[in-house]
Amino acid sequence: MRTDQEIQGDVQAELAWEPSVAHEHIGVSVQAGVVTLSGLVSSYAEKLAAEKAVRRVAGVKAIAEDVEVRRPGDARTTDTEIAERICSLFAWDAVIPEEKITVKVENGRVTLGGTVDWRYEVDAARKAAGRIGGVTSVVDLISIRQVPVTHDVKERIEQAFKRNAVLDASSISVIADGGTITLGGKVHAWREREIAERAAWSAPGVTAIHDNIFVA
Known part of the structure; x- marks a missing residue:
């Protein structure tokens, strides 16, 4: 069984290995296999990349996250600009049924709604929204259209x-x-x-x- 110190060292190494994460600004603590991340990142996409890197480490049982998305005061993106960029990105992505998804932005927090046919469409929309500058979090309220369930x-x-x-x-x-x-x-x-x-x-x-x- 791996010790918390071993897991902590591997998590720190994996964050340093991940090119999309500025690991210098992320703190790592481990207790009973539960990894807690703290600190600041420059985008929501970087925050997700850090989580994904931690999940690759053997021995990690759960992740508790206290990482904040930092938005520079001189380059703050308005909610209207964020919403427009998300809608534009959805329109260009052939996988995302943009006419079926609603977008709401409040203080950088994006809420996605609507009904789609497939789970991969939900995943694609959530990931696309998270790549937009100024987004601090993405709430997924998209439902999947009910179809007859096979008996087996x-x-x-x-x-x-x-x-x-x-x-x-x-x-x-x-x-x-x-x-x-x-x-x-x-x-x-x-x-x-x-x-x-x-x-x-x-x-x-x-x-x-x-x-x-x-x-x-």
Whole structure:
């Protein structure tokens, strides 16, 4: 079992290795495998990149974040400018159904709403909004259109897990309640947890996922 000191050292090294993160401004503390990040970053996209880097480190069980997005006072972007840039970016991205997504900006906080057909459209919209300068956070309230759920959705997800070379399908449980899927069990790294969740989202009719998988 890895010690907190070992995890802390690896997290700091991974943040330094990630080119999109200014690691000098981010503090790292670890207690019982829970990593706490603190400090300042220059954009919301950098904040997400820091989180992703931490999840790549073995032994990380959870992340508590106290990182703030710093907006220079002489270059502050207005909410109107942020909204216009997000809408323009959505219009140019073929993956994002921009006519189905609403955008609200308040003090740099972006709220996305509307209804789309696929989960990957939600992910694309959220990532695109986070790349805009001046954005401090992105709240995803986008819903996925309900379609008939196949009777064997649980079996389809379990078979997808078995086909994946990274996952140990026997360690992950699947409970289906209509279009809502609850995942449980234990994996060895955040990457496995994310792979399992993505695989479950690919099943026809899935509209919500409760990911209760524990990272050992």
